[in-house]
Amino acid sequence: MVIGAFADRGADLELVGIEKRFPGFTAIENLNLTIPAGSFFALLGPSGCGKTTTLRLVAGLEEPTSGRILIGGTDVTKQKSFQRPVNTVFQSYALFPHMTVLENVAFGLRRRKIGDPVAKAHEALLLVELDHLAHRKPQQLSGGQQQRVALARAIVNRPALLLLDEPLGALDLKLRRQMQLELKTIQEEVGLTFLHVTHDQEEAMTMADTIAVMNKGRIEQMGEPQQLYELPKTAFVANFLGQSNLFTGPVVSTTSTAIAVDVSGQKIVVPLERAHRISGEVTIGVRPEKLTLHADEPAYDAGRNTMGPGKVIDVSFSGVSTQYLVAVPGVGTLVVFAQNVAFGPAAHVGAEVWLSWNVDHGFGLDDDPADAPRFEADLDTKTIAQQRRSLLVTELEEA
Amino acid sequence: MAFAAFSTATAPSTDPVARRRSPVALFLLLPGILYLVLFFLTPLVSLLLTSFQTPREFGDIGQYDYAFRWQNYTEVITTYWPHIVRSFSYALAATFFALVISYPLAYFIGVKARKWPLLQSLMLVLVIAPFFISFLLRTLAWKQLFSDESFVVQSLKALSLLGPEAHVTGTAFSVIFGLTYNFIPFMTLPLYTTLERLDVRYLEAGNDLYASPFQVFRKITIPLSMPGIVAGTLLTFIPAAGDYINASRDFLGGTGTQMMGNVIEANFLVLQNYPSAAALSIILMTVILVIVSIYVKRSGTEELL
Numbered sequence: 009m010v011i012g013a014f015a016d017r018g019a020d021l022e023l024v025g026i027e028k029r030f031p032g033f034t035a036i037e038n039l040n041l042t043i044p045a046g047s048f049f050a051l052l053g054p055s056g057c058g059k060t061t062t063l064r065l066v067a068g069l070e071e072p073t074s075g076r077i078l079i080g081g082t083d084v085t086k087q088k089s090f091q092r093p094v095n096t097v098f099q100s101y102a103l104f105p106h107m108t109v110l111e112n113v114a115f116g117l118r119r120r121k122i123g124d125p126v127a128k129a130h131e132a133l134l135l136v137e138l139d140h141l142a143h144r145k146p147q148q149l150s151g152g153q154q155q156r157v158a159l160a161r162a163i164v165n166r167p168a169l170l171l172l173d174e175p176l177g178a179l180d181l182k183l184r185r186q187m188q189l190e191l192k193t194i195q196e197e198v199g200l201t202f203l204h205v206t207h208d209q210e211e212a213m214t215m216a217d218t219i220a221v222m223n224k225g226r227i228e229q230m231g232e233p234q235q236l237y238e239l240p241k242t243a244f245v246a247n248f249l250g251q252s253n254l255f256t257g258p259v260v261s262t263t264s265t266a267i268a269v270d271v272s273g274q275k276i277v278v279p280l281e282r283a284h285r286i287s288g289e290v291t292i293g294v295r296p297e298k299l300t301l302h303a304d305e306p307a308y309d310a311g312r313n314t315m316g317p318g319k320v321i322d323v324s325f326s327g328v329s330t331q332y333l334v335a336v337p338g339v340g341t342l343v344v345f346a347q348n349v350a351f352g353p354a355a356h357v358g359a360e361v362w363l364s365w366n367v368d369h370g371f372g373l374d375d376d377p378a379d380a381p382r383f384e385a386d387l388d389t390k391t392i393a394q395q396r397r398s399l400l401v402t403e404l405e406e407a
Numbered sequence: 408m409a410f411a412a413f414s415t416a417t418a419p420s421t422d423p424v425a426r427r428r429s430p431v432a433l434f435l436l437l438p439g440i441l442y443l444v445l446f447f448l449t450p451l452v453s454l455l456l457t458s459f460q461t462p463r464e465f466g467d468i469g470q471y472d473y474a475f476r477w478q479n480y481t482e483v484i485t486t487y488w489p490h491i492v493r494s495f496s497y498a499l500a501a502t503f504f505a506l507v508i509s510y511p512l513a514y515f516i517g518v519k520a521r522k523w524p525l526l527q528s529l530m531l532v533l534v535i536a537p538f539f540i541s542f543l544l545r546t547l548a549w550k551q552l553f554s555d556e557s558f559v560v561q562s563l564k565a566l567s568l569l570g571p572e573a574h575v576t577g578t579a580f581s582v583i584f585g586l587t588y589n590f591i592p593f594m595t596l597p598l599y600t601t602l603e604r605l606d607v608r609y610l611e612a613g614n615d616l617y618a619s620p621f622q623v624f625r626k627i628t629i630p631l632s633m634p635g636i637v638a639g640t641l642l643t644f645i646p647a648a649g650d651y652i653n654a655s656r657d658f659l660g661g662t663g664t665q666m667m668g669n670v671i672e673a674n675f676l677v678l679q680n681y682p683s684a685a686a687l688s689i690i691l692m693t694v695i696l697v698i699v700s701i702y703v704k705r706s707g708t709e710e711l712l
Contacts, residue, residue: 067615068614069614069615088614089611089614090614090615090616090617090618090619091617094615095616096615098615100606100608102608102611103612104609104613104631105631106627106630106631106633115613115616116616116617119616119617119618119619119622120617161616165616165617
């Protein structure tokens with residue numbers, strides 16, 4: 009039971025066969041997940057993918073249609089929200105407007121009858137550097153300060169499991185970076201298990217030890233941030249975590265170390281251990297920053313894949329790097345990120361270029377290519393404009 | 408004056424725009440000010456002057472002269488103190504029962520029924536529906552329902568829940584019942600408006616912070632709905648304390664249930680003792696004013712309003 013004492017350390021969270029159906033749709037289907045104690049786990053996905061529902065199920069604010077939830081080995085599925093050793097930092101913060109900051113932070117301690125709640129609340133406020141505002145009302149604080157109070161209000165209870173529901177969503181970029189760092193520091197200091205729900209892939213990658221990418225109520229892929237980025241399993245992950253260039257084609261030859269895929273007449277090699285499917289139609293991909301631009305056709309190199317010639321259709325400068333869009337006939341539009349090591353762009357709009365990348369940087373997806381998005385063969389100006397537009401829209405949405 | 412306690416924020420205005428007296432604003436306020444002077448301030452001053460009048464020497468009944476006869480006050484207090492006490496205790500009881508009945512109702516309409524807007528509006532209409540029928544008619548209807556020959560009373564007597572000689576009308580019960588019944592919409596509507604705006608995420612946060620449903624209600628729901636509670640209790644208590652319909656002998660009351668309103672009515676219209684009636688009215692107003700000011704100050708709802 010949670011009355012009277014703190015959890016001495018973080019606890020494992022285990023979700024077994026969780027399913028949540030609302031009238032008319034299924035929010036989560038057959039979710040199995042284990043989060044080891046003391047880890048920083050991120051659930052990443054677009055809005056409506058079921059990540060917030062998962063969090064609410066763990067917090068006890070929703071009941072699963074079927075399945076079990078275990079915290080530290082104890083089945084808490086039937087426990088009410090207030091009986092679970094879990095605290096949440098809500099997206100809206102939900103600070104009680106009729107209490108001072110200090111009383112907000114001490115609220116959980118008082119409910120659990122833990123000794124000296126005021127001193128402990130002050131300690132928690134010191135941790136988030138807000139003790140000097142202890143006697144203000146939440147409405148008198150800025151968004152960033154409120155967020156820190158919400159964090160203090162949750163961690164002061166030393167829950168076995170801390171749930172973060174997009175807590176940084178409302179903050180501006182600079183404050184967000186600062187809070188990300190602060191959260192990570194606190195997690196390492198107090199050693200709690202963090203479950204962080206977010207749609208911000210960059211946030212998830214910088215903060216979490218393990219990321220689970222969710223889509224349409226299912227976990228698409230789970231792993232360390234770097235592994236997820238370098239070796240995405242599905243087209244969704246490949247495009248949600250950063251950008252990817254994806255191609256689809258039949259496997260034409262297989263060796264003991266690699267497969268070769270025919271993409272509109274160009275042979276692309278992918279290492280066997282980086283390919284999830286090794287026969288039939290497959291979708292393969294490569295990250296934009298792994299591509300190199302060449303002004304002339306590069307000489308044959310067994311260790312590199314080459315594609316081209318293509319035409320540069322757009323160049324956009326973004327400080328550290330430049331993004332090029334290259335239209336390759338029969339393949340589609342490829343995105344290339346090039347570091348700005350020299351002044352000026354390496355290629356101008358309209359230039360004919362070749363692209364190459366290290367064979368080891370390619371990856372093969374697990375998706376059935378029939379479901380994977382294909383590039384349109386024809387690239388008239390209208391499609392290009394549409395693609396640019398949708399790209400800009402997604403960029404704006406993310407920002 | 409009592410409502411000045413609500414608006415502490417407006418008092419020390421250092422806003423330069425507010426300090427600049429605009430003649431247009433004054434001009435626009437003129438009709439309102441005139442109305443208040445004519446229909447509020449003048450009667451009030453007249454009432455105050457009347458309350459100090461003295462009977463005309465060798466005059467008829469109902470003839471009085473302006474004077475400063477403060478004994479009017481001590482006289483009415485010594486004569487009518489049971490009515491004064493009764494007025495405020497009945498009003499308090501009715502306010503309490505109206506709150507206890509209205510809160511769950513308002514909570515249901517404002518919070519639980521949010522998912523079904525049609526049900527919400529239907530229930531609101533039902534709360535307001537009694538206003539479609541005159542207040543007097545409805546009270547008379549209750550008199551019928553509670554009369555000695557009525558089905559309700561006959562059944563209660565048959566079940567020996569009431570003695571053979573017992574009455575329902577003319578008792579404190581029926582007066583408090585009538586007051587409660589008549590003022591429930593005034594309690595429910597302000598409660599509904601605050602509860603309708605209640606953000607359930609605060610309740611979830613409370614649950615998440617180890618508060619049981621009862622603790623969430625006591626520590627979060629009640630404080631957050633305080634503006635509605637204050638408004639509802641004031642809208643019930645103030646008119647209930649001065650009510651003279653429910654307690655009247657023609658409606659639900661009897662000789663032993665007369666409230667201040669009934670005494671004021673009798674003094675003005677029957678006994679033609681205008682100074683006593685005026686003094687009682689002033690006392691009623693003052694007591695209400697004092698109680699309400701203390702209440703608003705103590706409930707600490709300033710920052711929630």
